[in-house]
Amino acid sequence: xxxxxxxxxxxxxxxxxxxxxxxxxxxxxxxxxxxxxxxxxxxxxxxxxxxxxxxxxxxxxxxxxxxxxxxxxxxxxxxxxxxxxxxxxxxxxxxxxxxxxxxxxxxxxxxxxxxxxxxxxxxxxxxxxxxxxxxxxxxxxxxxxxxxxxxxxxxxxxxxxxxxxxxxxxxxxxxxxxxxxxxxxxxxxxxxxxxxxxxxxxxxxxxxxxxxxxxxxxxxxxxxxxxxxxxxxxxxxxxxxxxxxxxxxxxxxxxxxxxxxxxxxxxxxxx
Amino acid sequence: xxxxxxxxxxxxxxxxxxxxxxxxxxxxxxxxxxxxxxxxxxxxxxxxxxxxxxxxxxxxxxxxxxxxxxxxxxxxxxxxxxxxxxxxxxxxxxxxxxxxxxxxxxxxxxxxxxxxxxxxxxxxxxxxxxxxxxxxxxxxxxxxxxxxxxxxxxxxxxxxxxxxxxxxxxxxxxxxxxxxxxxxxxxxxxxxxxxxxxxxxxxxxxxxxxxxxxxxxxxxxxxxxxxxxxxxxxxxxxxxxxxxxxxxx
Numbered sequence: 001x002x003x004x005x006x007x008x009x010x011x012x013x014x015x016x017x018x019x020x021x022x023x024x025x026x027x028x029x030x031x032x033x034x035x036x037x038x039x040x041x042x043x044x045x046x047x048x049x050x051x052x053x054x055x056x057x058x059x060x061x062x063x064x065x066x067x068x069x070x071x072x073x074x075x076x077x078x079x080x081x082x083x084x085x086x087x088x089x090x091x092x093x094x095x096x097x098x099x100x101x102x103x104x105x106x107x108x109x110x111x112x113x114x115x116x117x118x119x120x121x122x123x124x125x126x127x128x129x130x131x132x133x134x135x136x137x138x139x140x141x142x143x144x145x146x147x148x149x150x151x152x153x154x155x156x157x158x159x160x161x162x163x164x165x166x167x168x169x170x171x172x173x174x175x176x177x178x179x180x181x182x183x184x185x186x187x188x189x190x191x192x193x194x195x196x197x198x199x200x201x202x203x204x205x206x207x208x209x210x211x212x213x214x215x216x217x218x219x220x221x222x223x224x225x226x227x228x229x230x231x232x233x234x235x236x237x238x239x240x241x242x243x244x245x246x247x248x249x250x251x252x253x254x255x256x257x258x259x260x261x262x263x264x265x266x267x268x269x270x271x
Numbered sequence: 272x273x274x275x276x277x278x279x280x281x282x283x284x285x286x287x288x289x290x291x292x293x294x295x296x297x298x299x300x301x302x303x304x305x306x307x308x309x310x311x312x313x314x315x316x317x318x319x320x321x322x323x324x325x326x327x328x329x330x331x332x333x334x335x336x337x338x339x340x341x342x343x344x345x346x347x348x349x350x351x352x353x354x355x356x357x358x359x360x361x362x363x364x365x366x367x368x369x370x371x372x373x374x375x376x377x378x379x380x381x382x383x384x385x386x387x388x389x390x391x392x393x394x395x396x397x398x399x400x401x402x403x404x405x406x407x408x409x410x411x412x413x414x415x416x417x418x419x420x421x422x423x424x425x426x427x428x429x430x431x432x433x434x435x436x437x438x439x440x441x442x443x444x445x446x447x448x449x450x451x452x453x454x455x456x457x458x459x460x461x462x463x464x465x466x467x468x469x470x471x472x473x474x475x476x477x478x479x480x481x482x483x484x485x486x487x488x489x490x491x492x493x494x495x496x497x498x499x500x501x502x503x504x505x506x507x508x509x510x511x512x513x514x515x516x517x518x519x520x
Contacts (some may be wrong), residue, residue: 045342132361140359143319144373144426145348147341151376 021202032227039157041149048158052151056159061167066086071116072171074079075108076100076178084187086216093189098198100179103165105206109172110164111258114217117164118250122225125156129229130239138230153230157222165211172210209265216261222264225252272297273318273430273462278327280313287313288324289486298454299464302473304508305483306517311466314357314376314483315432318464319351349377352423352461356435358415358503360407366418370394373425393421397451410515413444420451431455433465437472449475466509470509474498477498482508484517 005013083099129152132138141148176198183189228246232238273295280288287310295301296320301313316322316328316482319442320336329336332402336347360369370390374381390403397417407415416436423431435444449472455461466472473494480497481491482505490497490505507515 128363135362136355136357136359137361139316139321140353140355140361142321142350143348143353143355144376144422145345146373146376147345 002161025090027089029230032223035153035227035230036219038147038149039154041145043154045147046150048150048154052155053158056087056155056164059100059124060117060159061163064117064120064167065170067116067120068167068171069174071112072109072191073110073178073181075171076104076175076180077182079103079108079175080179080182080187080212084183084189093187094193094197096176096181096183096187096189097176101176101181101198101201102203104175105172105210107210107258107262110168110210110213110217111174111254113171114164114214114221114254115251117160118217118221118224118254119247121160122221122228122246122250123243125222125225126228126232126242127239128173129226130232130242132229134238150228151213153226155156156226157219160222160225161215161220162218164221165214168210168214169207172207176203205270209261209270213258215259216257220253220257221250224253251261272328274328274330274331274333275314276328278317278324278468279316279327280310280317280322280324281518282313286486288317288327291327291483291486291488293335293481293488295464296458296460297462297479298456300452300465300476302465302467302477302480303483304468304473304480306468306519308506309483310486311468311483312434315353315434315464315466319348319432349373349426350428351430352420352426352428353432354416354419354423354434354436356438358407358419360415360418360422362407365404365406366394366410368416369407370422370425373422375391377426389425390421393398394418396424396449396455397421408428410418413440413447416440416448417451420448424455427459429461431461431463433463434468435467435469436465436468437469445469445472446475448472452476 034227079100080096081253083096084093087096129138132152138148138152180191180194183194184191225246228242228249231245232242277295278291278293278338279286288293291310291314291460293301303314305311312359317324320373322341324337327337327437331347331350333346335401336344339347350442360366361372364372367387367390370393371386372387391400393400394400397420399414399421402410402414402418407418420436436448436452440448452463452465453476456463463476465473465476472496477494479491479493481488482502484504490500490502492500498509500506504516507517513519
């Protein structure tokens with residue numbers, strides 16, 4: 001017969017579990033902060049190689065273009081269909097492009113781009129660095145007197161911070177194009193009306209907000225990918241866990257930070 | 272000269288190093304023998320500062336390296352070369368890029384022509400030619416070890432640390448590596464620490480052999496003294512017997 005545990009014991013066990021988990025999270029935050037600190041201090045002492053940064057920009061940005069294109073064109077298309085459905089008999093369709101523009105530029109463009117790049121690039125960075133860790137390549141760098149944070153982490157984080165805003169601007173344009181295709185071909189909005197809506201509701205602060213979010217999201221994706229890779233232990237199983245951890249933590253942090261930035265930007269800065 | 276005093280390190284609740292005292296003389300090739308899991312590789316990683324001990328001291332030519340700032344440690348490391356057990360070549364780079372990386376990072380004034388010349392020269396030292404543009408994945412185990420050694424030699428190190436240099440190699444390739452270790456000591460006068468459990472390799476390359484067991488140095492002697500000692504641990508290890516004072520982990 002299974003042991004019966006009383007409510008006091010359940011409460012005590014829950015408290016112990018919560019204390020242990022809180023300790024783990026704090027330790028994790030501490031380690032991430034130390035890695036960021038080391039990246040900044042070593043980066044100031046000696047700038048990361050431009051060649052490495054450009055290589056990473058190509059891997060993170062150029063190689064992700066096809067994925068961002070597909071995601072964005074359908075994001076715009078779905079936004080057009082959904083908005084048209086919700087506007088029915090309530091809002092004139094001439095506002096369709098304005099809704100697509102502002103929702104894409106402020107929210108959908110940066111967040112969806114960050115989520116797909118977090119999946120593709122975060123996983124790839126964590127798997128690459130995790131494999132380097134378990135095959136002693138990171139130890140080999142240290143043994144040569146090369147700081148692995150400066151050599152491996154800094155170029156990836158810089159590349160992600162630079163490329164995410166560029167990909168986001170590209171994603172915005174493609175999504176608005178996707179919305180235009182659906183609006184003009186199946187919803188019945190004339191092309192001049194769609195374009196006029198874009199012109200009338202184009203605000204620089206919206207673009208700025210989206211780009212600022214993308215900068216932070218790039219930092220999260222690069223940092224969490226590298227951090228998870230550096231924490232890898234064991235063999236193939238460890239690399240798998242690091243990859244999953246990089247994607248999950250990037251996506252969760254992107255959404256949490258999205259809320260924080262939205263609050264700061266639209267309730268404080270642009271109020 | 273490397274001076275290690277009372278070095279201790281606990282890993283996963285187990286005392287892997289438990290007060291190691293060891294001196295490595297200038298120009299000497301010291302072999303650290305011992306069964307698997309006795310902390311041989313951990314000892315090497317402490318010498319090059321990849322791990323920090325719980326207590327103890329390591330001095331390189333009189334300079335304490337335990338607890339020094341990372342920048343200082345990088346300067347000390349530039350006097351070392353290390354051959355890892357798996358060679359630890361960067362698989363995203365070619366052989367030539369692997370060997371030239373330390374030069375690029377530590378001597379930015381060096382011209383590309385000079386770097387290429389040095390890469391070719393290091394590869395010739397380890398008996399390899401024309402492999403500069405190959406990726407590590409297309410090399411055999413023995414070639415990978417030799418490229419790893421060429422990379423360790425990139426900056427003309429004073430000290431070379433070898434972590435299981437012959438593990439996983441056939442007897443002929445093991446002999447090639449042993450010969451290389453001897454040649455490098457004779458020609459370049461480097462000080463070497465070789466961690467292995469390959470007794471044949473130890474006898475071929477060592478000026479002195481120490482036996483590490485239960486985190487301590489249990490025996491130290493020349494290869495001749497090692498072969499003739501009546502120390503029961505050494506006798507058991509040389510005989511490869513599971514019966515005796517050394518308990519399999």
